[in-house]
Amino acid sequence: MTAMRYLIIYDITDDNLRLKVAETLKDYGLSHIQYSAFLGSLRRNKLNSLIVDLRRLIGDAVENVQIYPLCDICFRRRKMIGKPKRYEVAEEHREQKAAYF
Amino acid sequence: MTAMRYLIIYDITDDNLRLKVAETLKDYGLSHIQYSAFLGSLRRNKLNSLIVDLRRLIGDAVENVQIYPLCDICFRRRKMIGKPKRYEVAEEHREQKAAYF
Numbered sequence: 001m002t003a004m005r006y007l008i009i010y011d012i013t014d015d016n017l018r019l020k021v022a023e024t025l026k027d028y029g030l031s032h033i034q035y036s037a038f039l040g041s042l043r044r045n046k047l048n049s050l051i052v053d054l055r056r057l058i059g060d061a062v063e064n065v066q067i068y069p070l071c072d073i074c075f076r077r078r079k080m081i082g083k084p085k086r087y088e089v090a091e092e093h094r095e096q097k098a099a100y101f
Numbered sequence: 102m103t104a105m106r107y108l109i110i111y112d113i114t115d116d117n118l119r120l121k122v123a124e125t126l127k128d129y130g131l132s133h134i135q136y137s138a139f140l141g142s143l144r145r146n147k148l149n150s151l152i153v154d155l156r157r158l159i160g161d162a163v164e165n166v167q168i169y170p171l172c173d174i175c176f177r178r179r180k181m182i183g184k185p186k187r188y189e190v191a192e193e194h195r196e197q198k199a200a201y202f
Contacts, residue, residue, distance in 0.1 A: 007108070007110075007169060009108075009110055009135055009137075009138050010135070011136045011137070011138070033167070034110055034111070034112035034137070034165060034167065035137070036110075036112070036136070036137055036138075037110050037112070037167075051180060051182065054182045055182055058182050061183065061184075062183070062184050062186065063183045063184070064135060064181070064182075064183045064184060064185060065181070065182040065183055066135065066138075066180070066182075067180040067181075068108060068169070068171060068176075068179045069174075069175045070169060070171075070175055071172060071174065071175055073170075073172065074169060074170045074171055074172055074175050075169075077170045078167060078168060078170070079152060079167070080165070080166070080168075081152065081155045081156055081166040081167075081168070082159040082162065082164045082165040082166055083163050083164070083165060084165060085112055085163065085165050
């Protein structure tokens, strides 16, 4: 079973829910490429499992997650303007980490 | 010259710059699908012109815009979780509009 690349973007107003969604996407091995966007490869069963997890998290809330598959041709033609930002740790952990400095 | 569909996502901390980028994307006829994402079709010359405009706006700031082409196959396989949100007017205009009610 081959993996496919996906771009996942979200618009979640609720801070707690946004953090949970970000942590879920990270748990699936996706990379945090923008404040509200993750990118990475998933096999079909993992994608389905992620969709189930996200549906459970979002429930009936007026919040929004969108998943776009990106074939190799689409992915190779992407463009970046500006500079990449870093989102290695969740907000909670960032505060914890800051205490070490 | 055929148009191609693009998903444009941005992570811009500066409020003023974010508003300018959103207005630029709207001026190019793209649809505001999430707080920090627009989607729509552009001919190649329009895409190039947009990239020039965005580069000029972003300059050397540590801000980030990413453009992903979406072929028909990728686009048809997109998934939405939760509910669509509405972003019809820019923040400034929303305030002006609110004054009419």
